[in-house]
Amino acid sequence: MKNRDAHTEGPDLAALAALLADGTRAAFCLALLDGRAWTATELARHAGVAASTATEHLNRLVAGGLLAEERQGRHRYVRLADPATAELIENLASLAPRRPAPPGSLPAVNRSRALARARTCYDHLAGALGVAITESMTRRGLLDWEHGLTLTADGTAWLAELGVALPPTTRRPAVRSCLDWTERRPHLAGAVGAALCAHAFDSGWITRIGTGRAVAPTAAGRQALRERLGLSDEFCTPGS
Amino acid sequence: MKNRDAHTEGPDLAALAALLADGTRAAFCLALLDGRAWTATELARHAGVAASTATEHLNRLVAGGLLAEERQGRHRYVRLADPATAELIENLASLAPRRPAPPGSLPAVNRSRALARARTCYDHLAGALGVAITESMTRRGLLDWEHGLTLTADGTAWLAELGVALPPTTRRPAVRSCLDWTERRPHLAGAVGAALCAHAFDSGWITRIGTGRAVAPTAAGRQALRERLGLSDEFCTPGS
DNA sequence: GGGACACTTCGACGTTCGCCGAAGTGTCGC
DNA sequence: GCGACACTTCGGCGAACGTCGAAGTGTCCC
Incomplete structure (x- = not known):
């Protein structure tokens, strides 16, 4: 049995980082840095994933406190939870490695x-x-x-x-x-x-x-x- | 083939967050917030993992730019790469959920x-x-x-x-x-x-x-x- | 020179996670 | 009331990851 000093009381850094450690969830958060609310379908399309995938990721991000949600009829709107969350995403983005542009894609450039x-x-x-x-x-x-x-x-x-x-x-x-x-x-x-x-x-x-x-x-x-x-x-x- | 707007040029947030999205690597980074350099063996013991596990995690953190390393004889010392990295860990820690104290552990409390x-x-x-x-x-x-x-x-x-x-x-x-x-x-x-x-x-x-x-x-x-x-x-x- | 120590490499194993399609639920508009 | 739309649930599948032990390498000290 391991004696894990590291796992005493304290911040669960891994749990928070894990929320963002996926390309789809990261794409959602970066998109939401525009400050507006997006629907689940918009985010799914933006990230190029199925609606079911989007729902599951949004559920994790809301449960984890990074996003806040609001239902209007059949639409599910989500936004970044608060300015502190936005600041965190900004900080991570400024230190993250840059992904190179896909070659030859004029619209993307x-x-x-x-x-x-x-x-x-x-x-x-x-x-x-x-x-x-x-x-x-x-x-x-x-x-x-x-x-x-x-x-x-x-x-x-x-x-x-x-x-x-x-x-x-x-x-x-x-x-x-x-x-x-x-x-x-x-x-x-x-x-x-x-x-x-x-x-x-x-x-x-x-x-x-x-x-x-x-x-x-x-x-x-x-x-x-x-x-x-x-x-x-x-x-x-x-x-x- | 998916049309992934989200994966155009930009910060690779997921790659950075993935570095910290593991209990062992998170424990290493939090320990290193004391500002000092630790050896690989000290970190392995602190996190309660085998030396081989520690080596593999440290390799990823160094390659990812969060840690800097220095060899002295048979010791491998690592420290946080720079103040910006420390600030990032601090920011994540302040927003991370709190892990509850293990029950009945007086030393841990x-x-x-x-x-x-x-x-x-x-x-x-x-x-x-x-x-x-x-x-x-x-x-x-x-x-x-x-x-x-x-x-x-x-x-x-x-x-x-x-x-x-x-x-x-x-x-x-x-x-x-x-x-x-x-x-x-x-x-x-x-x-x-x-x-x-x-x-x-x-x-x-x-x-x-x-x-x-x-x-x-x-x-x-x-x-x-x-x-x-x-x-x-x-x-x-x-x-x- | 040899034993101990610190650390590394690598294959095997088990677990976790992301993805999707199909089926379902709830909402809207005609 | 019905069809379309937005979204959800869930089981299956494949990939990725963390872990370790065994064997190995490099360093120190006696």
């Missing part, structure tokens, strides 16, 4: 490029656009990284001037650095990152591309980003 | 209590002591959480007065919040958290308990923590 340009990372902006916004805010003194990441007084005023509504003080950090796994540089997350992203959608600055989590700035958005943050059009044009 | 009181969390202090230090620094205006976690000017001066050497500006965040999985409240991580922990060891304020990652303050440490941070003795006494 275009999708990857669109994701790299601009996407939602659960509830904030990511991709080259998200990183550019973060760097511009830093240059303009709205964010300060020197003694930890903080929103400066200028930053608070700037958000108020934009009409960005921050939620009342919560347990959630106001600003958080999120390592962008396509750009390999940080973009802004946390409550401020989420509020800025919501504002960008609400103001019609950005719009979704297709059904994925890629987004693109609109003409009004390009103008606003140029005026408010001095971003050049390179971050704002559709790629070729 | 004592080990859990010791870990909850004070331990190293890779390179910074965790447990009730780590959380208390963080809360006291916040009360005294050395840390500010309101617009993102930042070390204040008072905090920088305080560290200088203590003789805590901060590394030159690096890519690593100066301060980072780490959710303590025993206390369920945040403790201080990042470069400042690491420097404070190193100072506590160097100054003889804390000492390791046995071979695990539990630590305990010394008499000198208790006095220093009382004088410098106003911590009461409840955080500093060995449990009963």
Whole structure:
């Protein structure tokens, strides 16, 4: 009989990691990083598996606490359970090895490029656009990284001037650095990152591309980003 | 043939999670969160597996990039690859379900209590002591959480007065919040958290308990923590 | 030089898991 | 009320994985 010190009370790391240690379940979680709710059938199609397979995987992810579900008639909607879960998926994604592009698939390459340009990372902006916004805010003194990441007084005023509504003080950090796994540089997350992203959608600055989590700035958005943050059009044009 | 949108270019989340989705490999990684290097035999004993099993698991963890290895004679030492890996394990541990204590095992309960009181969390202090230090620094205006976690000017001066050497500006965040999985409240991580922990060891304020990652303050440490941070003795006494 | 120690390799074994199709249930819309 | 749709349940199948012991290799110390 083994004497297993390792299995005393503590976090069951293996149980949590096992939830994500499967290509289909991982694909579901990455898809849900767009912040929206998907139906079981949508996720099955996205991952290329049978509906029965999708049901079984979703049951495990919900039971394990990573997803939350909601029934509407004959549809089963699921979403990531909470921001902490999204942050975990983001962290894992930033450290995970990259899967190479399948050779010769132009649609797939275009999708990857669109994701790299601009996407939602659960509830904030990511991709080259998200990183550019973060760097511009830093240059303009709205964010300060020197003694930890903080929103400066200028930053608070700037958000108020934009009409960005921050939620009342919560347990959630106001600003958080999120390592962008396509750009390999940080973009802004946390409550401020989420509020800025919501504002960008609400103001019609950005719009979704297709059904994925890629987004693109609109003409009004390009103008606003140029005026408010001095971003050049390179971050704002559709790629070729 | 399936049409798997999900398997286009992107992070291979499942491959990374699979590295940790096993009780033995998870136990290795949690043990290595003490920040030290362990030999293969020590890890095998800790996890209660045969040496051959340990070798095979370590090979996978090294190949997967989570561990780094070093040979010294007939000993194979391994450690966590870098702070980013440690942070990932910490994040997973804080969200993982808790494994209940085995019934009636007094040694195991004592080990859990010791870990909850004070331990190293890779390179910074965790447990009730780590959380208390963080809360006291916040009360005294050395840390500010309101617009993102930042070390204040008072905090920088305080560290200088203590003789805590901060590394030159690096890519690593100066301060980072780490959710303590025993206390369920945040403790201080990042470069400042690491420097404070190193100072506590160097100054003889804390000492390791046995071979695990539990630590305990010394008499000198208790006095220093009382004088410098106003911590009461409840955080500093060995449990009963 | 030889014995002990730390670790590795590999084949065998048992278990677990992902997948699917078929049959079923619950919901909607005509 | 019935057909279509979304989803679920379950048994079967094949693959993958963790474990170990035995045999082996490399290192140390007497």
